[in-house]
Amino acid sequence: MPCRFIVISDTHFVAPPADREGTWWNRTTHRYSQKMGEALVELVSSLAPDFVIHCGDLTGWDSKANCELSIEFMDKLGCPWYGTPGNHDTQHPHGRELFNETFGLNGRTWSYLRDVGGLRFFFLDVVHWHADSGESFPFYDMEQDNSGRIVGMGYAECDLVWLERELEQTNRPSVIVTHAPICFRDTYPLKTLPYGKPVMRKMTPPSEFINDMIGRKKLSELIRGNSSVKACFAGHWHINDAVVSDGVLYVMTGALREFPYEVRLVEYTGSSLCISTHSLNVPELREISFVKEWNNEWVKGEQDVRNIIFTFL
Ligand SMILES: [Fe+2]
Numbered sequence: 023m024p025c026r027f028i029v030i031s032d033t034h035f036v037a038p039p040a041d042r043e044g045t046w047w048n049r050t051t052h053r054y055s056q057k058m059g060e061a062l063v064e065l066v067s068s069l070a071p072d073f074v075i076h077c078g079d080l081t082g083w084d085s086k087a088n089c090e091l092s093i094e095f096m097d098k099l100g101c102p103w104y105g106t107p108g109n110h111d112t113q114h115p116h117g118r119e120l121f122n123e124t125f126g127l128n129g130r131t132w133s134y135l136r137d138v139g140g141l142r143f144f145f146l147d148v149v150h151w152h153a154d155s156g157e158s159f160p161f162y163d164m165e166q167d168n169s170g171r172i173v174g175m176g177y178a179e180c181d182l183v184w185l186e187r188e189l190e191q192t193n194r195p196s197v198i199v200t201h202a203p204i205c206f207r208d209t210y211p212l213k214t215l216p217y218g219k220p221v222m223r224k225m226t227p228p229s230e231f232i233n234d235m236i237g238r239k240k241l242s243e244l245i246r247g248n249s250s251v252k253a254c255f256a257g258h259w260h261i262n263d264a265v266v267s268d269g270v271l272y273v274m275t276g277a278l279r280e281f282p283y284e285v286r287l288v289e290y291t292g293s294s295l296c297i298s299t300h301s302l303n304v305p306e307l308r309e310i311s312f313v314k315e316w317n318n319e320w321v322k323g324e325q326d327v328r329n330i331i332f333t334f335l
């Protein structure tokens with residue numbers, strides 16, 4: 023059954039008064055969440071997808087007001103939406119509660135699956151905080167982090183067991199959605215690191231600008247051993263990119279809270295995915311966000327990762 027869906031990521035919705043300035047690859051525009059949300063609703067309505075997928079960091083930080091603003095806009099999209107939490111959605115109980123209420127989750131696990139548009143989507147929660155004790159926690163604890171006991175972010179072991187069990191029983195084309203990416207290039211030709219910091223080498227490994235997902239290699243092996251998984255979608259890095267590894271397409275979608283303010287449209291034909299990249303109509307935000315001297319226009323990605331035709335093996 024063919025279908026069309028939109029993939030968005032890292033909206034980081036912040037309710038007014040939002041006066042906190044920020045930067046990452048470019049300037050972030052929290053204070054313009056309302057404008058971003060309205061432009062998102064307009065673009066989704068014009069592309070008329072069957073459903074929308076959100077790759078996490080729905081909220082800037084998950085206060086009650088930010089969650090309410092996020093839901094207000096997601097409910098206006100005019101079609102069903104599904105999503106996975108990002109690290110910014112784990113700082114207060116409100117973010118995960120939003121996912122419980124929206125997707126009927128039980129409050130103990132935030133991984134779930136949905137069969138939509140002829141595809142099986144696995145939403146795998148990879149934003150548990152792992153401590154040096156070996157334990158992992160669904161909520162961010164600043165005290166623990168400041169004391170150096172948090173070693174990183176990844177899935178809870180029980181979620182990987184769930185995914186493995188479900189994949190064993192799946193024989194329909196499947197897509198995995200995570201916040202942090204499962205597969206990416208070894209190096210990137212960055213212009214500057216986040217916050218405009220200089221790059222020391224021409225080709226820079228991701229380890230220089232972002233922490234790896236805890237358990238990523240184990241998850242990659244699970245995917246490699248399963249022929250049902252056709253594609254994986256992620257956000258978190260706030261860049262557009264795509265790589266193919268062992269017959270699986272891995273797609274990263276840039277952030278809606280900063281340059282270049284884009285979404286992906288995915289058309290599933292039954293045996294292939296045809297992906298195009300579309301801009302929100304927010305030229306003024308693009309101008310405010312882009313920091314010319316940092317030269318990070320590259321986050322948009324080259325043509326080959328913006329328009330993709332991927333045929334299943
Ligand atoms: Fe983010």
Ligand SMILES: [Fe+2]
Pocket residue numbers: 079108109110201258259
């Ligand atoms: Fe993130």
